[in-house]
Amino acid sequence: xxxxxxxxxxxxxxxxxxxxxxxxxxxxxxxxxxxxxxxxxxxxxxxxxxxxxxxxxxxxxxxxxxxxxxxxxxxxxxxxxxxxxxxxxxxxxxxxxxxxxxxxxxxxxxxxxxxxxxxxxxxxxxxxxxxxxxxxxxxxxxxxxxxxxxxxxxxxxxxxxxxxxxxxxxxxxxxxxxxxxxxxxxxxxxxxxxxxxxxxxxxxxxxxxxxxxxxxxxxxxxxxxxxxxxxxxxxxxxxxxxxxxxxxxxxxxxxxxxxxxxxxxxxxxxxxxxxxxxxxxxxxxxxxxxxxxxxxxxxxxxxxxxxxxxxxxxxxxxxxxxxxxxxxxxxxxxxxxxxxxxxxxxxxxxxxxxxxxxxxxxxxxxxxxxxxxxxxxxxxxxxxxxxxxxxxxxxxxxxxxxxxxxxxxxxxxxxxxxxxxxxxxxxxxxxxxxxxxxxxxxxxxxxxxxxxxxxxxxxxxxxxxxxxxxxxxx
Amino acid sequence: xxxxxxxxxxxxxxxxxxxxxxxxxxxxxxxxxxxxxxxxxxxxxxxxxxxxxxxxxxxxxxxxxxxxxxxxxxxxxxxxxxxxxxxxxxxxxxxxxxxxxxxxxxxxxxxxxxxxxxxxxxxxxxxxxxxxxxxxxxxxxxxxxxxxxxxxxxxxxxxxxxxxxxxxxxxxxxxxxxxxxxxxxxxxxxxxxxxxxxxxxxxxxxxxxxxxxxxxxxxxxxxxxxxxxxxxxxxxxxxxxxxxxxxxxxxxxxxxxxxxxxxxxxxxxxxxxxxxxxxxxxxxxxxxxxxxxxxxxxxxxxxxxxxxxxxxxxxxxxxxxxxxxxxxxxxxxxxxxxxxxxxxxxxxxxxxxxxxxxxxxxxxxxxxxxxxxxxxxxxxxxxxxxxxxxxxxxxxxxxxxxxxxxxxxxxxxxxxxxxxxxxxxxxxxxxxxxxxxxxxxxxxxxxxxxxx
Numbered sequence: 001x002x003x004x005x006x007x008x009x010x011x012x013x014x015x016x017x018x019x020x021x022x023x024x025x026x027x028x029x030x031x032x033x034x035x036x037x038x039x040x041x042x043x044x045x046x047x048x049x050x051x052x053x054x055x056x057x058x059x060x061x062x063x064x065x066x067x068x069x070x071x072x073x074x075x076x077x078x079x080x081x082x083x084x085x086x087x088x089x090x091x092x093x094x095x096x097x098x099x100x101x102x103x104x105x106x107x108x109x110x111x112x113x114x115x116x117x118x119x120x121x122x123x124x125x126x127x128x129x130x131x132x133x134x135x136x137x138x139x140x141x142x143x144x145x146x147x148x149x150x151x152x153x154x155x156x157x158x159x160x161x162x163x164x165x166x167x168x169x170x171x172x173x174x175x176x177x178x179x180x181x182x183x184x185x186x187x188x189x190x191x192x193x194x195x196x197x198x199x200x201x202x203x204x205x206x207x208x209x210x211x212x213x214x215x216x217x218x219x220x221x222x223x224x225x226x227x228x229x230x231x232x233x234x235x236x237x238x239x240x241x242x243x244x245x246x247x248x249x250x251x252x253x254x255x256x257x258x259x260x261x262x263x264x265x266x267x268x269x270x271x272x273x274x275x276x277x278x279x280x281x282x283x284x285x286x287x288x289x290x291x292x293x294x295x296x297x298x299x300x301x302x303x304x305x306x307x308x309x310x311x312x313x314x315x316x317x318x319x320x321x322x323x324x325x326x327x328x329x330x331x332x333x334x335x336x337x338x339x340x341x342x343x344x345x346x347x348x349x350x351x352x353x354x355x356x357x358x359x360x361x362x363x364x365x366x367x368x369x370x371x372x373x374x375x376x377x378x379x380x381x382x383x384x385x386x387x388x389x390x391x392x393x394x395x396x397x398x399x400x401x402x403x404x405x406x407x408x409x410x411x412x413x414x415x416x417x418x419x420x421x422x423x424x425x426x427x428x429x430x431x432x433x434x435x436x437x438x439x440x441x442x443x444x445x446x447x448x449x450x451x452x453x454x455x456x457x458x459x460x461x462x463x464x465x466x467x468x469x470x471x472x473x474x
Numbered sequence: 475x476x477x478x479x480x481x482x483x484x485x486x487x488x489x490x491x492x493x494x495x496x497x498x499x500x501x502x503x504x505x506x507x508x509x510x511x512x513x514x515x516x517x518x519x520x521x522x523x524x525x526x527x528x529x530x531x532x533x534x535x536x537x538x539x540x541x542x543x544x545x546x547x548x549x550x551x552x553x554x555x556x557x558x559x560x561x562x563x564x565x566x567x568x569x570x571x572x573x574x575x576x577x578x579x580x581x582x583x584x585x586x587x588x589x590x591x592x593x594x595x596x597x598x599x600x601x602x603x604x605x606x607x608x609x610x611x612x613x614x615x616x617x618x619x620x621x622x623x624x625x626x627x628x629x630x631x632x633x634x635x636x637x638x639x640x641x642x643x644x645x646x647x648x649x650x651x652x653x654x655x656x657x658x659x660x661x662x663x664x665x666x667x668x669x670x671x672x673x674x675x676x677x678x679x680x681x682x683x684x685x686x687x688x689x690x691x692x693x694x695x696x697x698x699x700x701x702x703x704x705x706x707x708x709x710x711x712x713x714x715x716x717x718x719x720x721x722x723x724x725x726x727x728x729x730x731x732x733x734x735x736x737x738x739x740x741x742x743x744x745x746x747x748x749x750x751x752x753x754x755x756x757x758x759x760x761x762x763x764x765x766x767x768x769x770x771x772x773x774x775x776x777x778x779x780x781x782x783x784x785x786x787x788x789x790x791x792x793x794x795x796x797x798x799x800x801x802x803x804x805x806x807x808x809x810x811x812x813x814x815x816x817x818x819x820x821x822x823x824x825x826x827x828x829x830x831x832x833x834x835x836x837x838x839x840x841x842x843x844x845x846x847x848x849x850x851x852x853x854x855x856x857x858x859x860x861x862x863x864x865x866x867x868x869x870x871x872x873x874x875x876x877x878x879x880x881x882x883x884x885x886x887x888x889x890x891x892x893x894x895x896x897x898x899x900x901x902x903x904x905x906x907x908x909x910x911x912x913x914x915x916x917x918x919x920x921x922x923x924x925x926x
Contacts, residue, residue: 057812058565060558063545080523082545099520099595156733192860199861242702242923273620390855400867402855422865422885472865472885472923
């Protein structure tokens with residue numbers, strides 16, 4: 001109904017909602033729930049697109065909503081709604097209770113009220129006022145698309161900016177009562193270069209969390225140079241010849257392969273589904289001894305960092321793999337309940353309309369001792385993947401990734417650029433083949449789409465060498 | 475939740491008057507969704523959501539357009555959305571004049587389909603549990619159904635503008651997906667699945683979904699690697715439609731204007747395929763469960779020929795691209811700050827000009843060597859639409875002398891222009907998929923990368 005969400009009392013952002021939240025949680029518990037969690041969100045987003053030398057799109061959006069999760073035994077029911085009135089939220093709780101077929105007689109849990117509010121957003125209250133205005137964003141994006149105009153072969157130039165501001169209230173029947181403010185900003189540059197029948201793309205994305213001023217400091221000239229150089233290098237490239245070969249994957253966004261091919265398999269959601277080959281491999285060797293991998297939510301300003309996860313827990317630094325040995329899984333509340341792996345502050349969701357799930361934050365392979373040159377010179381015939389495109393992992397763990405910018409390695413030296421390469425394999429087979437890690441770890445922002453929607457993450461690694469992998473081509 | 479679209483229109487109109495906004499339009503959707511997932515007989519996640527989204531556009535005194543999207547449909551929320559849209563309009567695109575669709579008040583045909591009532595979570599759960607159990611029992615190697623879901627959705631969509639256009643429809647939709655995982659000793663796990671759609675749960679042929687998922691998964695158990703090389707390839711209806719959809723920028727006027735298409739404004743009439751190929755976009759097709767009678771700008775949906783006997787015949791248009799191309803919008807716009815254009819539901823058929831085809835190539839009967847591509851994966855990663863190239867992993871079989879073996883892991887690579895011009899057969903029988911209708915299509919000499 002049009003007027004349904006304006007009836008009071010209702011959740012108010014920036015005010016104390018303790019009594020109302022306690023009443024709602026008690027209502028759920030009294031109906032027989034083991035556990036009740038409320039995730040309430042207020043968002044204010046904006047995006048701007050510059051094409052060639054004009055602003056072609058400015059899209060603000062805002063909204064409010066709640067996600068309510070009820071646990072009974074190991075089952076959970078989730079209801080999302082835009083109706084933040086007490087009546088609307090109680091209706092949603094009843095709906096979740098009904099879905100789980102809970103009767104009052106089976107209720108053994110207690111609710112002793114919410115803890116004192118932990119306000120993680122207190123110091124962030126002015127972030128929304130401090131971010132660049134649409135005017136500032138537009139001017140800088142136009143400067144960046146102008147910088148992409150390197151020569152007449154660059155035919156398409158695009159710059160995009162998006163800002164997501166989110167205020168959350170999380171309350172649950174274990175006493176958790178927290179609020180937080182999150183701010184993510186991202187900017188991307190894309191070009192297409194053309195010369196007769198030759199065509200190539202170039203793109204880069206930059207992003208940060210919790211740094212309102214970040215976009216103002218962004219070096220658009222340097223970014224534009226990188227994007228154009230990449231696209232021009234690939235313009236006349238031949239198609240790569242398919243086959244098995246050693247490869248060197250560049251640092252920064254090269255880490256997307258570890259994220260997709262191995263990281264997801266270390267999430268407890270995969271253990272629950274029975275789709276990870278690593279579920280019974282804790283404290284066993286799953287990777288080459290040169291590999292140590294980390295997932296954390298703590299690096300200041302990184303795109304995947306957070307003060308609290310979407311279940312109200314502070315994030316921890318999780319060493320997933322230490323010298324090739326599997327040490328930990330990435331876990332959330334449901335994961336702990338169903339698999340026994342302790343929560344790691346990794347319960348994440350796109351927004352209120354998704355239930356939280358175990359998801360990665362800033363995930364990377366730790367630096368090793370080699371230089372990039374050490375890795376390249378160790379290969380007589382292989383491929384250097386300087387820039388990776390997107391990829392995916394199938395239900396049985398096979399992955400494939402497009403190489404956006406690749407070069408052949410011949411006799412320990414980089415030679416000609418090649419296009420059309422795809423890296424194909426599965427984590428179980430590839431992880432033991434990462435034989436050398438460089439000393440140049442760098443991180444890159446990205447978006448990860450999975451069971452609880454699209455979330456902000458960081459991927460990363462130093463340069464790494466994979467001894468042998470299938471390279472798809474023509 | 476019940477939508478009151480007329481009330482929202484009145485609310486927007488009143489608020490716009492107060493803010494001195496004379497020209498506006500909006501698109502809104504309201505939905506109630508219910509879904510269940512199970513894990514070996516136990517309920518895994520049960521989900522319900524009610525969602526409302528409103529996208530508002532306003533025109534300022536300089537005729538520039540601004541937009542805002544919100545889920546807050548209170549009077550306060552609508553006023554704020556109008557105010558934000560006004561601010562955004564100051565940055566409106568000066569190079570492209572946007573207007574209401576000239577067809578936004580034309581009569582539309584709203585398909586009369588009896589909306590089904592929600593079955594409710596408990597019944598969904600019972601049905602899915604039964605389906606999961608039956609699929610696991612169908613073969614000893616099927617150990618789990620890691621990806622499964624049964625959902626029903628009830629939604630209402632509206633478009634209205636300050637010029638008096640008002641369009642509204644509501645419908646119900648249901649879907650089931652079952653992806654089984656099978657494993658045999660000393661072999662890699664294999665996975666395959668099936669998806670079925672209907673207007674309601676009762677319309678869905680759940681038995682055929684179970685049977686299809688089971689057959690596909692079991693068939694892939696005996697796999698072997700394939701040698702890298704060039705092969706005669708048969709694309710399943712689903713795979714061919716996936717490929718055409720991935721390269722639909724060829725037909726997309728927005729992509730042409732933005733320099734992202736392989737086509738140009740002058741490409742209409744060009745032979746881009748063999749003469750035996752016809753492709754339509756047919757959003758109103760009776761078989762299209764997701765059909766919508768109008769697009770994001772209120773333009774009526776219609777059947778449009780895209781490729782006729784190999785020739786590019788029409789582009790897909792929004793209001794603004796149609797104006798630039800001096801034609802009419804085609805009903806393919808998505809409302810946004812920058813209006814997007816996309817196909818609805820593709821129908822591929824063999825034309826009557828099929829003398830070039832080798833009709834002996836029928837995937838059921840052909841005894842020679844070929845690769846059968848059942849499903850293409852990772853489209854977002856492996857397609858370079860603006861370059862025309864693709865390199866995609868697939869699930870499929872290697873046929874030799876009528877014997878088939880599942881391909882362990884492979885990718886197919888090529889170029890869409892080459893593919894369309896090297897079609898050597900379009901089988902007669904057309905099959906219904908979730909994204910359209912197509913027969914099997916044969917391509918000569920595509921590159922396949924395997925593990926050998």
